[in-house]
Amino acid sequence: MSRLRGLTWDHPRGYNALAAAAGDLIHWDAQPLEGFEAHPLADLAERYDLLVIDHPHIGEATECLVPLDDVFDASELAHWAKNSIGASMRSYHYDGKHWAVPLDAAAQVCASRPDLLAAPPTTWNQVLAVREPVALSLAGPHAFLTFCSIAVALGEEYPVSDATGLAVLDTMAELHGRAPAGTVDLNPIGLLERLSSTDDIALIPLVFGYVNYAPTVRFSDAPGLGSTLGGTGLAITRRATVTDELRDHVRWLMREDTQCGFIPSHAGQPSARAAWAVDGFYAGTARTLENAWVRPRYPGYIAFQAQASALIRDALDGVFSFRTCLAELRRMSQ
Template sequence: MTDYRGLTWDHPRGTVALRTAASRFSGESHEHTLAWDSQPLEGFESHPVGDLCARYDLVVLDHPHLGDALEADALQPLDELLPAAVVQEWRATTVGSADRSYTLDGRLWAAPLDVATQVAALRRASVPEPPRTWGQALELAGAVPSALSLAGPHALLTYFSLCVALGDAPATRADAAPLVGGVAGVAALEMMRDFFDRCDPATAELNPIALLERVAEGRIAYCPFVYGYVNYASAEGSPVRFADVPHCRPGGRLGSVLGGTGLAVSRRTPVTEELVQHIVWLLSADTQRGFLPRHQGQPARCEAWTDPAVNEHSGNFYTDTLATIESAWVRPRYPGYTAFQRVASELIRDGLLTGRPAAALYDDLEALHRGTSVATGA
């Protein structure tokens, strides 16, 4: 008998479907059980993944953790454990770049369970139509309570989203220089300052869940870049609506940084056929279109994102943000990136709060990136 333990993140989107499915797995006619623990969002974003994989059989992680996980030899490649036809189907049917984000060194290291990216969040009663351009977003921020997502790693991720929208996607290797070109980098920081100057500074300490709770309560009316949570749009009569992020230049790319979660199998795990079939079931089209949405999950497959019934239940969360998810940028996945992400975000957040000039803040970020390259031996 095998008693499997998994670790996910502590929000209904991360726990309800997995725990309900685990009860189903544990009640089947075999000798194995599965139970899920959870950790706060901040732990999911920054806790060393090697430590988690040493203690858990299944770990829900984000793609930037892969570099550290592979350096620690903490994961089993899923393309060795799962049928090739299943892996090929996932590659063909996941929305946006979700599948690619969990593929590194030619191997698939996590099953794309849940997909999210930074999208716009609005209070329906205060913002009938979402801004389509950055100029409109700034104008709206001067008229209604607004916020930028800056807590934890999110100041850097908002910066990256604006750089992508300005046509200068950040470098994805530690040894690549610059991290972002000076023109786009300084412009993105100036855009962040222009918006943040219209916001309550206290919002800088709120993670995405707390920001969306305040949108639901009516204390914030608009966030131009915040990770989307279908849970806040699904309730009947929900006051929260999600939309594509605003364009930052005419005809340009929608700037956003891919998030979501992957389901990984740690190196310590004894893999049984029953566990394999459970993972396959979680990622199947029927489960992603039916079971996950009914249990507060946010699916990864295109069939679910475009399904009329799924969209009707979600207040059109999926169709209203699909263009942004399809263009979302995949973050670096080198060893040490998550530590850089945390420190760089602190640097940007502090710079915005203290009024540091954008050009000087850009130089600080580039110096930190160069130091990361030296520290990681890249």
């Protein structure tokens, strides 16, 4: 049998463990983070048997993916759901079917430099009081995700009221106005690289957490526990031949001992709740993962997310008023 072809994303967290476990069964390629976030799955599914995906793509990808309910027993799927942190498994459930298993778990959390900031903020008022350099995660879809996470901390999930939306934009604008130069264009990896390697950022109050940067970056729960769920799922495309060997490989990846041992030892970030009990990065952000907001998964959401982020960036730069921004977001959501 020829090797299956898989596509993941080009960061050690996304690639190393999969490649090390693949043996002769799978050849893994990698794409940039921006491709993982935005490239249409239908196009990738024509070329790959396995895809590492972001859950908001599910709504427009069911035609090209195999429902895992046809591959695994209901008891197995229920076990993985019960033992995965937060909504990691549920985020891949759509239209009555499971479309991926959660290989990896993440959410927007607080990242800071312990040598530059004595203690991490736990509320947005504390974030605003920080005088050291603060950067927001605004590139690509992340301006909208940051907006949504702050809204959750204020008690509302998107779509939000004008009062909450204005409060969120006021907070973002104050921080954006004094952010270090060039940070607005950095994706989460770029922000964490800069946070860990220079002294010109002391705090990123919301950014998707990466255990890989924990040696120099202090990760803590998101301010007010307001956060958006990330992570990655492993999906099987309709071009794949589903064999017992492939089923067993996925089962092995989802086993608790694999999630708690093999994956972390290969720079991965597991989804098993048991793995998030370990002191440091995991235990320090587990409450955020357990409570993170799950984004919509309807067809067209990915395009909306990108447009909404561009709109918020323009509003923060003064192109139009915050009320105009909120009205346009509401129109786009209809």
